[in-house]
Amino acid sequence: xxxxxxxxxxxxxxxxxxxxxxxxxxxxxxxxxxxxxxxxxxxxxxxxxxxxxxxxxxxxxxxxxxxxxxxxxxxxxxxxxxxxxxxxxxxxxxxxxxxxxxxxxxxxxxxxxxxxxxxxxxxxxxxxxxxxxxxxxxxxxxxxxxxxxxxxxxxxxxxxxxxxxxxxxxxxxxxxxxxxxxxxxxxxxxxxxxxxxxxxxxxxxxxxxxxxxxxxxxxxxxxxxxxxxxxxxxxxxxxxxxxxxxxxxxxxxxxxxxxxxxxxxxxxxxxxxxxxxxxxxxxxxxxxxxxxxxxxxxxxxxxxxxxxxxxxxxxxxxxxxxxxxxxxxxxxxxxxxxxxxxxxxxxxxxxxxxxxxxxxxxxxxxxxxxxxxxxxxxxxxxxxxxxxxxxxxxxxx
Amino acid sequence: xxxxxxxxxxxxxxxxxxxxxxxxxxxxxxxxxxxxxxxxxxxxxxxxxxxxxxxxxxxxxxxxxxxxxxxxxxxxxxxxxxxxxxxxxxxxxxxxxxxxxxxxxxxxxxxxx
Numbered sequence: 001x002x003x004x005x006x007x008x009x010x011x012x013x014x015x016x017x018x019x020x021x022x023x024x025x026x027x028x029x030x031x032x033x034x035x036x037x038x039x040x041x042x043x044x045x046x047x048x049x050x051x052x053x054x055x056x057x058x059x060x061x062x063x064x065x066x067x068x069x070x071x072x073x074x075x076x077x078x079x080x081x082x083x084x085x086x087x088x089x090x091x092x093x094x095x096x097x098x099x100x101x102x103x104x105x106x107x108x109x110x111x112x113x114x115x116x117x118x119x120x121x122x123x124x125x126x127x128x129x130x131x132x133x134x135x136x137x138x139x140x141x142x143x144x145x146x147x148x149x150x151x152x153x154x155x156x157x158x159x160x161x162x163x164x165x166x167x168x169x170x171x172x173x174x175x176x177x178x179x180x181x182x183x184x185x186x187x188x189x190x191x192x193x194x195x196x197x198x199x200x201x202x203x204x205x206x207x208x209x210x211x212x213x214x215x216x217x218x219x220x221x222x223x224x225x226x227x228x229x230x231x232x233x234x235x236x237x238x239x240x241x242x243x244x245x246x247x248x249x250x251x252x253x254x255x256x257x258x259x260x261x262x263x264x265x266x267x268x269x270x271x272x273x274x275x276x277x278x279x280x281x282x283x284x285x286x287x288x289x290x291x292x293x294x295x296x297x298x299x300x301x302x303x304x305x306x307x308x309x310x311x312x313x314x315x316x317x318x319x320x321x322x323x324x325x326x327x328x329x330x331x332x333x334x335x336x337x338x339x340x341x342x343x344x345x346x347x348x349x350x351x352x353x354x355x356x357x358x359x360x361x362x363x364x365x366x367x368x369x370x371x372x373x374x375x376x377x378x379x380x381x382x383x384x385x386x387x388x389x390x391x392x393x394x395x396x397x
Numbered sequence: 398x399x400x401x402x403x404x405x406x407x408x409x410x411x412x413x414x415x416x417x418x419x420x421x422x423x424x425x426x427x428x429x430x431x432x433x434x435x436x437x438x439x440x441x442x443x444x445x446x447x448x449x450x451x452x453x454x455x456x457x458x459x460x461x462x463x464x465x466x467x468x469x470x471x472x473x474x475x476x477x478x479x480x481x482x483x484x485x486x487x488x489x490x491x492x493x494x495x496x497x498x499x500x501x502x503x504x505x506x507x508x509x510x
Contacts, residue, residue, distance in 0.1 A: 152400070159407055166411065169418035171439040171486070287436065291491075360417065364410035370403040396471070 009045040010307045013052030014314050020053065021060020022322060023345075028057045032288035043292045044300070051272060051304045052311035054285035055107070058265040059315035062099040063323055066092055067330060068190070068342050082253045082260075084189070086208075090201050093327035094208035098254055100319050101215070102222060102261025107312040109223050110266040111305060114273055117227070121277040128231050133394040136234050139243060140387050149377050156372050157381040160184065161388025163368055167361050168389055179350045179358040183365025184382045186346060188373045190339045191366070200335050203327040208254050218255040221248040222262030229263065230270040230282055234390035236383045237263040269308050276301040422486060429463035431497065434489045440497060442466070443484045443505065446477060455499070459485060470499040482506035 020028050032050050066083035086095040140157060147153040163184075167176045224247065225240035241259050245251045251259060271286040276296055281287035289304070290296060350358040365385075372379050423439040431440050447465065448458035455470040468485050469492065477483055482505045487497040 155404070159404075159411065162411055163407075163414070166414040166418050170414065171418075171421050171423040171441075174438055175435075176437075291436075357417070357421070360410065360414060364407065364414055367403045367407040367410060371400055371407065374403065375400050 005045055006048055009048040010052040010310050013049040014056045014311050017053035017056025018060055018318055021057045022063050028054050028285055032285055047289045047293055048307045050285050050289055051307040054268050055265060055308045055311040056315040058268050059100060059103045059319045062096055066095050067326055082256050090204045091208060092203050093205050093323055095257055096323040097207055098257035099261030100316055102258035103265040104312055104316050105219055106222055106262030106266045107269060109219060110269040111309060117270060117273055118277050125278050132232055133391040136232050136387050137391055139235060139239055143239060143380055147377055149375055152375045153377045153381045157384035159368050160382040160384035163364055164385030164389045170357055173354050173357050175354050179354050179361035180365060180385055182346050182350055183362040184369045184385060185379060187362060187366045188369030190343050192373055193339045194336045198335055200330050202331045205324060205327060210254060214255050217248055218251055218259035219262055221245060222259045222266060226263045226266035226270060229267045230274055233282060234386040237267060238380050239383055242380060272304050427463040428461045428466045431466055431489060432495060436489050436491055438489050440489060441486045446479055446481050446483055449479055451475060466497060468497040468499050474502055477502060477504050
């Protein structure tokens with residue numbers, strides 16, 4: 001394999017990941033499924049492209065979630081609130097830098113633990129897979145019990161669950177996860193920003209300082225949480241983050257952003273390792289790679305990990321550069337108008353990708369999202385949209 | 398918007414989704430086209446049953462004039478036989494190669510019908 005072509009694939013992936021990361025509603029899975037549908041190119045080069053795109057995306061996708069409150073999936077949906085809170089105080093750039101810190105050091109940590117993770121999967125995965133429905137349901141119930149408004153939290157969890165079950169049953173709908181997450185986590189916040197006539201104050205281009213403890217604790221918690229996410233389908237990074245913070249002690253806003261950043265990237269990297277060791281895929285990117293590569297051996301895994309590391313280094317600087325520019329400009333922008341534009345854009349993307357029936361999904365999820373937002377409960381309960389369908393699947397309902 | 402209003406609208410739209418989930422069907426495509434579909438996507442195909450194995454599950458091979466594909470059901474299906482012309486609705490899945498997880502089978506023409 002010509003190493004020049006490999007590097008070209010990696011850098012093309014970085015460019016694609018930058019675009020999918022900063023544009024709300026454009027997910028890497030979308031690009032990966034386009035590549036699969038086109039069925040062209042060398043599988044190894046396409047895999048390097050997908051891996052580097054996926055890692056770059058995990059670095060960049062905090063930009064729309066912090067600056068616009070428009071998450072693309074469960075991986076960054078939970079960063080919206082703490083990130084947005086800092087944006088309102090003028091620290092949007094600092095918030096992005098915290099997620100970047102988490103993403104980069106999360107990537108390094110994930111690479112370091114990879115040999116141990118492979119061994120762990122080899123011996124423990126056969127046992128773990130039988131515990132999936134019980135563990136994910138227990139985690140969700142634990143989150144509800146921890147809530148002050150338990151009845152509303154339970155209601156949101158159940159409604160989201162029914163919503164998820166029905167969405168997966170709408171047969172003409174493609175890529176159901178896109179409207180599912182856009183409607184629950186994205187649209188309600190955008191709507192409330194318009195309704196409340198949110199104005200973004202002048203952003204300070206400063207780093208939010210972290211003590212040594214504030215750096216190490218979220219990274220360790222992120223590593224633990226990511227392993228949970230990688231093992232259990234439907235456990236989102238947000239749930240695992242809260243679980244991790246229960247074990248490692250309550251995290252402050254800054255630490256939480258480091259944690260979310262690290263989980264996002266570690267989960268993506270571990271999904272490639274998981275695909276190699278068990279053949280199971282927990283992310284769309286790992287699934288796409290597994291589909292196009294016939295011989296997923298150890299050497300190929302090493303090539304993917306190298307692609308991820310190179311992408312991580314470049315993404316760090318690209319994200320820092322772009323978030324600095326956006327932070328400088330955002331106060332001059334009419335934020336309500338921008339939110340309107342983003343709503344139209346994501347609705348258009350949803351119709352384009354998932355079909356016209358995605359409109360009904362968007363409306364339904366929007367109202368469930370409003371319940372969670374207005375009542376002030378944790379948005380995590382809306383992960384019932386994945387938890388309940390997964391439990392049904394594992395219990396053969 | 399108040400919480401109660403959002404709850405009422407959620408319930409109304411969930412009910413509409415429920416109705417649509419019962420009545421909507423995926424677009425009819427050729428078996429060749431199913432190979433380009435992603436995992437988890439719904440498909441509807443028509444073809445002749447060329448192989449059928451029924452134990453406590455059912456595995457069938459269905460062919461049209463473009464290609465063949467295996468379809469799988471976790472429960473045994475006994476109401477059709479080899480060379481019947483059937484319509485299958487299901488989700489794209491994978492077991493070694495792409496196959497369809499059967500949701501529903503309709504018999505369009507019996508071999509001896």
